[in-house]
Amino acid sequence: MENENSPEVTPSVENPSESPAESFGDMLAEFEHAHSHKSEDGAKQMEGTVVSIDAESVYLDIGYKTEGILPRSAFDNNAEAVALGEKFPVSVKGRNLEGYYELSRHKVIQPTDWSSLEEAFAEKSAVVGTVTAVVKGGLTVDIGVRAFMPASRSGVRDAAEIEKLVGQEITCRITKLDAVEEDVVVDRRVILEEQTRAVELTRYSELKEDDIVSGKVRSLATYGAFVDLGGIDGLLHISDIAWSRVAAPEDILTVGQELQLKVLKVDSESKRISLGLKQLQAEPWEAAGDKYKVGQRITGSVTRLMDFGAFVELEPGIEGLIHVSEMSWVKKVHKPGDILKAGDTVEAVVLSVSPAERRISLGLKQALGDPWTEVAQKFPVGSTIEGPVTRLMKFGAFVQLTEGVEGLVHISEIVADRHINHPQDVLRAGQIVKAQVLGVDTEKRQIKLSIKQLVPTSLGEYLEEHSEGDVVSGRVVEQSRELATIELGEGIRAVCRIAENFPVVAETSKTTAGPDLSALTSMLNARWKGGATPSSIGPEPPSVGQIRSFRVAKIDREAQKIELTLA
Numbered sequence: 001m002e003n004e005n006s007p008e009v010t011p012s013v014e015n016p017s018e019s020p021a022e023s024f025g026d027m028l029a030e031f032e033h034a035h036s037h038k039s040e041d042g043a044k045q046m047e048g049t050v051v052s053i054d055a056e057s058v059y060l061d062i063g064y065k066t067e068g069i070l071p072r073s074a075f076d077n078n079a080e081a082v083a084l085g086e087k088f089p090v091s092v093k094g095r096n097l098e099g100y101y102e103l104s105r106h107k108v109i110q111p112t113d114w115s116s117l118e119e120a121f122a123e124k125s126a127v128v129g130t131v132t133a134v135v136k137g138g139l140t141v142d143i144g145v146r147a148f149m150p151a152s153r154s155g156v157r158d159a160a161e162i163e164k165l166v167g168q169e170i171t172c173r174i175t176k177l178d179a180v181e182e183d184v185v186v187d188r189r190v191i192l193e194e195q196t197r198a199v200e201l202t203r204y205s206e207l208k209e210d211d212i213v214s215g216k217v218r219s220l221a222t223y224g225a226f227v228d229l230g231g232i233d234g235l236l237h238i239s240d241i242a243w244s245r246v247a248a249p250e251d252i253l254t255v256g257q258e259l260q261l262k263v264l265k266v267d268s269e270s271k272r273i274s275l276g277l278k279q280l281q282a283e284p285w286e287a288a289g290d291k292y293k294v295g296q297r298i299t300g301s302v303t304r305l306m307d308f309g310a311f312v313e314l315e316p317g318i319e320g321l322i323h324v325s326e327m328s329w330v331k332k333v334h335k336p337g338d339i340l341k342a343g344d345t346v347e348a349v350v351l352s353v354s355p356a357e358r359r360i361s362l363g364l365k366q367a368l369g370d371p372w373t374e375v376a377q378k379f380p381v382g383s384t385i386e387g388p389v390t391r392l393m394k395f396g397a398f399v400q401l402t403e404g405v406e407g408l409v410h411i412s413e414i415v416a417d418r419h420i421n422h423p424q425d426v427l428r429a430g431q432i433v434k435a436q437v438l439g440v441d442t443e444k445r446q447i448k449l450s451i452k453q454l455v456p457t458s459l460g461e462y463l464e465e466h467s468e469g470d471v472v473s474g475r476v477v478e479q480s481r482e483l484a485t486i487e488l489g490e491g492i493r494a495v496c497r498i499a500e501n502f503p504v505v506a507e508t509s510k511t512t513a514g515p516d517l518s519a520l521t522s523m524l525n526a527r528w529k530g531g532a533t534p535s536s537i538g539p540e541p542p543s544v545g546q547i548r549s550f551r552v553a554k555i556d557r558e559a560q561k562i563e564l565t566l567a
Contacts, residue, residue, distance in 0.1 A: 048090045048103065050082060058082060060090065060103065068092065068103040076202050078230060093128045094169050104128075104171065114179050117144065121174040126191055129172055131165045139165060141172065147184035155189040199231035204268045211263040212280070217256060220249045227259060227275060234273035236261065243278050243317025245303060284317035289355040297367060302344040310336040312346060312362060320360035322348060327364045329371060329404045329445075339364075371404035372442050378402070379437050379447065384454065389431045397423040399435060399449060407447035409435055416452040458491050463557050470552045471567045476542045484542050486550060486564055494562035496550060498541060542566070 048060030048068055055072075058079055062068040068090060072079040090103040104126075120127050129143035138150040139162065149172065156162055176185035207213070207229075215227035215234065224237040236259075241252050253259075265274040292298070292314070300312035300320065309323040327333045327340075340346065349366035352359075379385060379401055391398040396410040414426050427433065435449035466472065474494065478485035484496045542548055550564035 046090060046092070047087050050084050050086045050088070053079065053082060053084070059100070060088065062090065062092070062101060062103070064101070066095075066099055066101060068101040069096070070103050070105065074105050077206065093171065102169070113144070117174065117177060117184070118179065121177040124173060126171050126173055127186070128169060129186065130169050131167065134162060134166060141170065141186055143172070143174075143184070143186065145182065145184055147174070147186045149186045149188060153187040153189045155192045196231065200271065203229065203232045204266065204271065204273075207263055207266050207273065209263055209265060213261055213263060213275075215259055215261055215275070217253050217259065220253060220255060222248070225249050225253050227261065229273070232271075232273065234261070234263070234275040236275045236277060240264065240274075240276040240278055243281065243284050244313065245319075278317075284315060285355050285358050288318055288360070289353060292350050292353050292360060294350055294352060296350045297347060298350060298362070299345065299347050302340050302342050302346060304342060305336045305340065307335060310340050312348065314360070318360070320348070320350070320362040322346075322362045322364050326351065326362070326366070329365045329368075365404075368404065371402060372445055375401075375405055375442055375447065376440050379405075379407075379440060381437050381439060383437050384434060385437060385449070386432065386434045389427050389429055389433060392423045392427060392429060394422060397427050399433060401447065405447070407435070407437070407449040409433075409449045409451050413438070413448075413450035413452055458489060459560055462489060462492050463555060463560065463562070466552055466555070466562075468552050468555055471549055472552060472564075473547060473549050474564070476544050476546045476548065479542065479544050486548075488562070492562075494550075494564045496542065496564040496566065 046062055048062045050058055051061045051067065052059040053072075058070045058072060058075065060068045060070065070090070075082050088105060090105055093102045093104050096102050117127075119125075127143050129141040129147065131149075132140045132142050132146070135148070138148055138152075139154060141147045141149050151162055153175075154162055154165060156165065170188050171191050172186040172188040173190055174184060175187045175190075176183065178184075213229055213234075215229045218226045218228045218233060220226075222238075224235055224241070226233045227236055236249075236253075238246050238249055241249060246252055259277060260280060261275040261277055262279040263273065264276045264279065265272075267273075298314055298320075300314045303311050303313045303319060305311075309321050309326075311319045311321055313319050322336075322340075324333045324336060327336065333339060346364060347367045348362040348364050351361040351363045351366070354360070385399070385401050385407070387400045387402075389397050390400050390406060394411075396408050397414065398406045398408055400406050409423075411420065411423055414420060414423060420426055433451055434454050435451045436453040437447060438450050438453075439446075439448040441447075472488055474486040474488040476484050477487045477493070479498075482498055484498055486494050486496050488494055549567040551567045552562060553565045554563040555561075
């Protein structure tokens with residue numbers, strides 16, 4: 001009964017156009033009778049001697065009129081080590097269009113009857129057959145009888161490739177044989193897999209670390225490239241493509257590209273081969289110590305930003321680090337992104353070089369020069385500066401004197417005529433102001449400034465308008481035994497020495513709890529006896545709240561002080 005999974009099998013029909021004298025079977029029988037011997041498993045084996053090698057094939061003398069032919073891929077390392085005269089056991093598969101016998105290095109049986117089919121099935125030997133047609137679910141193969149090969153066991157993936165097998169001679173293995181039902185199923189894929197494994201084992205055993213090999217890029221991944229080394233794949237990791245930083249393998253490589261590579265590691269058990277491309281180029285750090293010196297100015301491109309600094313590529317494979325502390329002389333840089341971004345071209349100074357640790361420290365601010373070296377000469381104490389307000393803090397305002405140099409105006413040095421709670425009550429960021437330099441400390445990188453020193457005050461104007469001897473009016477706001485404080489105008493105060501105008505009162509006030517009445521009486525009587533009238537006795541002592549006339553006794557413009565006497 002016919003098997004549901006296989007096509008109808010009919011006896012093979014001999015081609016009537018092929019004469020017995022020219023048939024391959026007759027010629028092979030004649031050859032085997034004269035030259036061949038059978039191996040113990042029944043496969044027809046013979047010995048071939050290499051007589052010629054070209055770019056694609058190896059030709060062998062098999063003792064017959066016409067030579068046999070094998071593709072170079074049938075030998076290790078593409079037949080690079082095969083020499084003329086070398087002998088190999090081979091099997092005959094058929095004859096090609098040029099008339100050469102097609103050979104196989106595998107033991108191949110060419111069945112001629114059911115007994116030979118049963119022998120090949122029992123021994124799991126490879127058999128030669130010709131694909132005759134595509135049928136539902138697979139193909140038919142002539143191996144002396146018609147056999148069925150499922151599409152999944154053909155060794156190809158798509159329908160187009162399956163179509164191309166028709167007419168081709170293939171090597172396969174019988175996986176099912178029912179002589180009664182004449183049901184035969186063959187498998188080509190298992191043979192291909194065995195051949196691949198054999199090639200892999202050979203290649204893995206041949207490859208050694210540090211070998212230089214040729215390969216073709218088969219596929220690209222985010223982490224690297226898979227390279228075909230002639231039957232086996234090796235991995236070229238992204239970190240081993242180039243000494244410079246590679247963002248993606250496709251930036252450097254393309255599928256199908258031929259490469260010379262170095263074998264870094266071979267793991268036969270896990271079937272992993274690690275390859276390197278950059279290892280065939282000079283290691284750039286080996287010459288870094290001679291090429292880069294401390295103090296040298298360099299130009300590079302910012303490759304990446306980290307919390308602690310920015311990496312700058314000096315050349316492919318060599319990066320230097322600009323630490324955040326080396327980015328600005330005065331501005332506190334919290335993160336590199338405040339000043340730099342990836343892709344920026346920067347000029348920097350080499351601060352240190354350590355080829356063994358693969359480290360180069362760079363300074364960005366050093367390339368600009370230290371602006372504080374000339375601060376004392378450019379901004380001496382007492383000089384006037386003009387610049388923008390850069391920052392407002394609770395304790396004062398920072399003013400830029402020049403690029404990289406700031407001075408501080410303390411809150412007490414902003415205005416003179418009133419108290420302010422915060423600099424923002426008077427100033428704003430970006431405002432251009434004038435200030436006077438009060439002090440310079442280059443070691444601490446500090447400059448003290450004052451705005452109020454340059455702003456004319458009402459006291460200053462008052463002093464400009466008056467001279468010693470002028471009579472002025474004012475209000476007594478404070479009084480002690482020796483001094484009275486007189487307010488001459490808003491924010492303008494002077495002192496009047498009471499002791500100079502009323503020496504007796506001042507003196508007695510120092511020694512008694514109250515005025516000495518007897519002394520005061522004696523003084524008044526003396527004046528009256530001298531003919532003095534009450535109006536000419538002189539001014540009475542000042543008291544708080546009185547508005548009186550005073551005479552300017554002394555003006556100290558440098559100290560901005562005024563001393564008065566009663567007028």
